[in-house]
Amino acid sequence: MTTTPQVVVHRDKDELAQAAAARLITTVVEAQTARGTASVVLTGGRNGNALLAAVAASPARSSVDWSRLDLWWGDERYLPDGDPERNVTQATETLLASVPLDPARVHPMPASDGAHAGDVDAAAEAYAAELAAAARPEDHAPVPAFDVLLLGVGPDTHVASLFPEHPGVRETERAVVGVHGAPKPPPTRVSLTLPAIRAAREVWLLAAGADKAQAAAMALSGAGEIQAPAAGAYGTARTLWLLDSLAAAQLPRGLYPPASP
Numbered sequence: 001m002t003t004t005p006q007v008v009v010h011r012d013k014d015e016l017a018q019a020a021a022a023r024l025i026t027t028v029v030e031a032q033t034a035r036g037t038a039s040v041v042l043t044g045g046r047n048g049n050a051l052l053a054a055v056a057a058s059p060a061r062s063s064v065d066w067s068r069l070d071l072w073w074g075d076e077r078y079l080p081d082g083d084p085e086r087n088v089t090q091a092t093e094t095l096l097a098s099v100p101l102d103p104a105r106v107h108p109m110p111a112s113d114g115a116h117a118g119d120v121d122a123a124a125e126a127y128a129a130e131l132a133a134a135a136r137p138e139d140h141a142p143v144p145a146f147d148v149l150l151l152g153v154g155p156d157t158h159v160a161s162l163f164p165e166h167p168g169v170r171e172t173e174r175a176v177v178g179v180h181g182a183p184k185p186p187p188t189r190v191s192l193t194l195p196a197i198r199a200a201r202e203v204w205l206l207a208a209g210a211d212k213a214q215a216a217a218m219a220l221s222g223a224g225e226i227q228a229p230a231a232g233a234y235g236t237a238r239t240l241w242l243l244d245s246l247a248a249a250q251l252p253r254g255l256y257p258p259a260s261p
């Protein structure tokens with residue numbers, strides 16, 4: 001199912017982080033109220049980390065039952081465990097170390113010195129197997145129907161570690177791929193694919209700053225997902241673009257604010 005993107009524009013990157021954090025806390029609490037648990041896919045990057053910092057600083061964070069939250073990652077830099085460039089290292093320092101998560105529900109992507117040392121494709125397969133084991137029959141997919149999947153949007157329109165015209169963005173079968181030769185360092189990465197991303201109920205794309213303006217405009221103007229991977233990221237219930245005013249500066253007229261009916 002394709003959901004039409006909704007666009008929300010905030011004044012600046014700080015307001016974006018605060019508002020997205022409040023939205024995430026509310027959505028997680030609602031999912032836990034409705035289904036008992038919640039699942040969130042985290043992103044790396046500046047906006048993803050700013051969002052986590054805002055959650056950490058929010059008094060409302062105590063309304064989340066952290067022990068009933070499943071955490072996954074949309075992509076990872078294939079580096080040794082604890083490397084400061086790894087998305088999980090940054091998320092742990094920013095938020096995860098300070099909330100009472102159940103370690104069994106935290107699912108970092110493999111590190112380059114872990115069980116599949118040096119073999120990023122085997123690491124991707126292992127993560128796909130972990131996702132498949134967590135998927136329920138009612139999810140109708142080899143991955144869980146995540147409640148919220150967060151994606152930072154790169155200036156080149158990449159999301160997760162799916163880069164324009166790269167093999168990963170063309171993947172239609174596998175849920176997770178090893179990425180070789182990424183144009184953004186480090187070159188070796190692990191990434192969810194577009195089909196896995198599209199299994200999420202809600203997909204939120206985050207972008208702030210003038211260097212993201214062209215990417216947001218392109219992805220929201222009908223570009224193809226091979227050329228603009230962000231254009232292929234949507235949720236089954238909702239697709240939300242959370243921008244600051246600089247990133248929204250080149251959006252087509254009528255897209256924001258929404259055209260009146």
Ligand SMILES: O=C1O[C@H](COP(=O)(O)O)[C@@H](O)[C@H](O)[C@H]1O
Nearest residue numbers: 043044045046047152153154160
């Ligand atoms: O390398 C990555 O970059 C993107 C975007 O990062 P940003 O700093 O430009 O916002 C991020 O979404 C991805 O998770 C990360 O691995």
